[in-house]
Amino acid sequence: MAGPREACGVFAIFGDDEAALKTYWGIFSLQHRGQESAGIAVVGPDGDVTVHKGMGLVTEVLRPEVEAARSGRAALGHVRYSTFGESTVINAQPLLMRTRFGPLALAHNGNVVNAPGLKAELERAGAVFQGTTDSEVLAHLIARSRREGVREALLESLGALQGGFAFGVLTRRQIFAARDPLGIRPLVLGRTDRGAVVVASETCALDTIGAHFEREVAPGELLEIGPEGVLSFRFAPVAPPMPCAFEVIYFARADSRIDGRSAHVGRRALGHRLAEEAPVPADVVVGVPDSSLPAAMGYAETAGIPFDFGLVKNRYIARTFIAPRQQDREMGVQLKLSAVPEVVRNRRVVLVDDSLVRGTTSRRLVQLLREAGAREVHMRIASPPYTHPCHYGIDTSRATELAARNMSVEEVRAMVGADTLAYLSLDGLKAALGEHRWCLACFGGGYPVPVPGVAEPATRA
Numbered sequence: 275m276a277g278p279r280e281a282c283g284v285f286a287i288f289g290d291d292e293a294a295l296k297t298y299w300g301i302f303s304l305q306h307r308g309q310e311s312a313g314i315a316v317v318g319p320d321g322d323v324t325v326h327k328g329m330g331l332v333t334e335v336l337r338p339e340v341e342a343a344r345s346g347r348a349a350l351g352h353v354r355y356s357t358f359g360e361s362t363v364i365n366a367q368p369l370l371m372r373t374r375f376g377p378l379a380l381a382h383n384g385n386v387v388n389a390p391g392l393k394a395e396l397e398r399a400g401a402v403f404q405g406t407t408d409s410e411v412l413a414h415l416i417a418r419s420r421r422e423g424v425r426e427a428l429l430e431s432l433g434a435l436q437g438g439f440a441f442g443v444l445t446r447r448q449i450f451a452a453r454d455p456l457g458i459r460p461l462v463l464g465r466t467d468r469g470a471v472v473v474a475s476e477t478c479a480l481d482t483i484g485a486h487f488e489r490e491v492a493p494g495e496l497l498e499i500g501p502e503g504v505l506s507f508r509f510a511p512v513a514p515p516m517p518c519a520f521e522v523i524y525f526a527r528a529d530s531r532i533d534g535r536s537a538h539v540g541r542r543a544l545g546h547r548l549a550e551e552a553p554v555p556a557d558v559v560v561g562v563p564d565s566s567l568p569a570a571m572g573y574a575e576t577a578g579i580p581f582d583f584g585l586v587k588n589r590y591i592a593r594t595f596i597a598p599r600q601q602d603r604e605m606g607v608q609l610k611l612s613a614v615p616e617v618v619r620n621r622r623v624v625l626v627d628d629s630l631v632r633g634t635t636s637r638r639l640v641q642l643l644r645e646a647g648a649r650e651v652h653m654r655i656a657s658p659p660y661t662h663p664c665h666y667g668i669d670t671s672r673a674t675e676l677a678a679r680n681m682s683v684e685e686v687r688a689m690v691g692a693d694t695l696a697y698l699s700l701d702g703l704k705a706a707l708g709e710h711r712w713c714l715a716c717f718g719g720g721y722p723v724p725v726p727g728v729a730e731p732a733t734r735a
């Protein structure tokens with residue numbers, strides 16, 4: 275809840291008579307990944323690609339009855355929170371480019387770390403950029419490729435990108451889907467009972483439209499989904515996936531599975547481990563809704579302390595955290611969450627949150643619990659200190675704003691006003707997430723893809 279903000283969500287479907295409507299529901303279920311803009315591109319019966327998009331939530335920008343009326347059997351949708359590029363409608367996606375391969379719509383989640391260098395090269399070669407997103411860099415690379423077909427142009431262009439990214443591309447004939455060479459950003463493949471093929475940032479979008487999960491899109495893989503079925507190509511060598519650990523900790527919807535691991539089960543395991551590492555005498559365990567509740571339940575189970583709903587969420591405030599000014603964000607917390615006095619009054623409360631990035635939300639939550647009568651507030655964070663900014667598509671703000679980078683644990687405790695504060699250890703995180711390689715860069719675990727201009731350690735063995 276107090277964690278960083280997600281970048282984007284991508285959804286695409288091929289072979290469904292209601293492609294645009296299914297895409298509407300698909301991106302609706304990915305709304306938690308981005309609330310700034312939403313859009314859907316469809317291939318119409320005339321073979322042209324049209325895009326509806328705008329600033330705001332899916333339900334504010336698009337209407338299901340309008341999408342249902344858009345005929346076409348292939349569509350691509352996107353929800354966005356800007357991590358690179360300004361928050362303006364020109365950066366809303368899908369982007370639509372007219373190329374020698376025909377119209378191309380493009381949607382992207384993540385961050386291309388070498389985009390600034392590629393963009394400068396493209397501009398020197400005469401390319402004109404309309405917006406400021408790195409997605410446009412891929413569009414220009416494809417448009418300028420000398421390769422014969424769009425697939426070859428995509429393979430060449432994707433091979434030039436570095437970072438953590440997942441792309442969906444819609445053409446007149448097919449959709450393409452690609453995942454970065456280490457599989458940092460998520461992308462899954464599914465199928466409906468009627469044979470339509472779906473790709474999505476999370477499995478929850480498959481479930482929403484009644485599609486079955488088939489497999490993860492492999493790191494460095496380009497899928498071409500069209501009349502010939504699902505064809506697989508590689509733009510980078512085979513490598514074991516290294517997904518973003520924060521998807522399990524916070525970003526993904528609790529009912530999604532990240533590289534085979536349920537986000538809900540993973541969060542509960544983090545809570546178990548946290549209780550083993552940082553026990554404290556208390557009367558009740560409270561989690562920050564919604565993403566921290568499984569970790570709080572796990573903590574309570576292992577600690578043998580009752581879990582209760584000491585904080586409740588106002589479900590009708592969805593976008594407070596995109597407020598640009600700090601005072602607006604703090605007011606947003608106040609509007610978004612309330613303490614339940616009957617749960618916390620005169621009690622020693624363990625407050626479990628999934629992450630602590632800036633610390634301003636945590637400070638307000640501790641204050642809310644104290645105002646509701648809590649006798650003690652012990653803050654427990656179900657992830658390690660967040661010390662390094664993410665360069666792979668997650669907005670964690672600048673390094674100077676990261677509380678744990680600039681303060682000791684005791685200083686952070688004093689800042690948030692808790693009686694005690696403890697984080698999960700990095701080893702504890704690895705143990706709870708199980709046998710898998712994870713990107714752990716924001717916890718000081720080393721950047722798995724070097725970031726131009728950033729002198730930080732590479733991934734630790």
Ligand code: SF4
Nearest residue numbers: 518519664713715716
């Ligand atoms: S640096 Fe952190 S937030 Fe970014 S991809 Fe890696 S684990 Fe995820």
